[in-house]
Amino acid sequence: MRPPPLACLRTARPRPILRCSTRRSGRRRGLCPGVTSALTYLCSLGALLAAVTKLRLPPGGSSTASRRYLAAALATLSLSVAMSAPATLALAAEIEPIPNGAQLLAHSLTMLSAFCALGMIEHAVAQRGPRRVAVRAATLVLCAAAMTFLLFTADIAHHGDLANAYGHYPVILTYFSLYLGYLSWSLGRFVWLMHRYTTTHQAQPLMRHGFQLTVLGAGIGLFWVLWQITGLVAAAAGHHVAPDAISDVLAGAAVVTGAAGATLASWMPVVLALPRWLRAELAHRRLRMMWSELLTAVPHVAFDAAGVTTALRRAERAEYKLYRRIVEIRDAELALRPHAPPEARSKIQAAAEAHGAGEPEVLIEAAELGIALDARQTKQRRPACPAPPVPAERLVEPPDLLREAAWLARVSTALHRSDLVAEVRAEAAQAWNGTAAHE
Known part of the structure; x- marks a missing residue:
């Protein structure tokens, strides 16, 4: 009697195939x-x-x-x-x-x-x-x-x-x-x-x-x-x-x-905004030392922006934080300007030209800011001097957040690492000390 088809299927074994899961053959091509x-x-x-x-x-x-x-x-x-x-x-x-x-x-x-x-x-x-x-x-x-x-x-x-x-x-x-x-x-x-x-x-x-x-x-x-x-x-x-x-x-x-x-419409904007966030975040970090020093000297320039960034996306939030830091640095410079002597700019410019330093405007702004910080610590206050002229190369192109941050980063580097700026600040401090002793 012939077995039914299902019984044949139960007893039949699968035909051998070349498969990688069989460790003995090891002939898997996948x-x-x-x-x-x-x-x-x-x-x-x-x-x-x-x-x-x-x-x-x-x-x-x-x-x-x-x-x-x-x-x-x-x-x-x-x-x-x-x-x-x-x-x-x-x-x-x-x-x-x-x-x-x-x-x-x-x-x-x-x-x-x-x-x-x-x-x-x-x-x-x-x-x-x-x-x-x-x-x-x-x-x-x-x-x-x-x-x-x-x-x-x-x-x-x-x-x-x-x-x-x-x-x-x-x-x-x-x-x-x-x-x-x-x-x-x-x-x-x-x-x-x-x-x-x-x-x-x-x-x-x-x-x-x-x-x-x-x-x-x-x-x-x-x-x-x-x-x-x-x-x-x-x-x-x-x-x-x-x-x-x-x-x-x-x-x-x-x-x-x-x-x-x-889901392209959901994740692609995040990917496209990633370079913006990274550039703004790095620029924000480069200004940390200068910003911290200025706000320690003039803390009233800081403003409270609690809750402002909650509705912003990640890249927009980073750019807003950078914008806020730049504004606070510029406000601090305005608050410190009366402490710098009016003749400081001409002396710094002459010293920069004598040393043949590159980017003299960066050195001048850093030295003026350093002298103003030192003068504020010694309670020196001078007659208000006019605002320094904006360098011509910064007027060629419209203002840009990252460009302004890069400029301030160079000013911060010169303020803390330039030997010429340190020398000018030391000379200004000696002049103030001599004037105070004479008086």
Whole structure:
């Protein structure tokens, strides 16, 4: 009596394939499981962060159906990618109720992610009603139920590469036909609708680039589906297909590119503002010593700006702090000007020209400021002298925050490190001491 087909499937063993997980052969041409798992988890984390980003509403924003669809698509995609990692499959093999149940769950989550992504773009472009959504949801449920039934009736042993190991079985071939067919239809329609949306709607450049990146991710996903189909056809034909890194790379690229495109408008402004923040922060730090010395001498020039920066972004907050520091330094210079003798500028200029020093205006401003600080400490006060002329090279271009900060940084360096400035300050201090002793 011939055994029933299911019994044959129970007793049949998978055909040997060239696989890297078999340590004896060591002939794997793809990535090793540890590296593959690490990269897979990183891709899953990226998709999860993208989902959280879409769930966070901007100030004054409201949650829309398209936004919720997209967040659900990214969240389910993150879970699917994490479930398909080799480390997760190896761990699930010990606890899953049916063999390869973890792969079934990962495939179902991937289909659910495609359902949500397609629902997002259909809601934005085609304005489909609840009836169309119900039809697509019923199709998804029927496909997932049929895949569950096929995997349960196959009664096969656990294997990390289900398609290559059992792809020549009709039951598993039908299983993957449903899975890959649903994905190819969903991704193909998604790409077409996204292209239609980008060509018929005027969007900001950043949003348009995000749409293009999302379409690129869906296109890579379609190419991954085609690659899986070729492998499945080869396995069904009885060829021994050794898994390589192409499938892993395509899947990771599709996930990362799609998640990056879906959230481009959220993270790209932060990336573009990073150089602004860094330049302002470095300039702010370079002025710390000079600012601290001046505010110690004239603390009343400091102003309270509590609560002003709370509504500013990171780069704007750094630029505001730099602007505030520059204003306080300039106010301190104005407050210290009456303490410097009117003839100090001509003496400093003559000394700078005699020494042939570069940037004489920097040295003159630093020496005047140093003399004024020393005079204030000794309670010396002179008749108010006119404001020094602005150097001609600083009048050529309009005022700029970073340019002004760079000028003050050079003044600070000369104030604390220039031998000429120290010599002029010492001569001025000796003159004051001699005048005080004579009096």
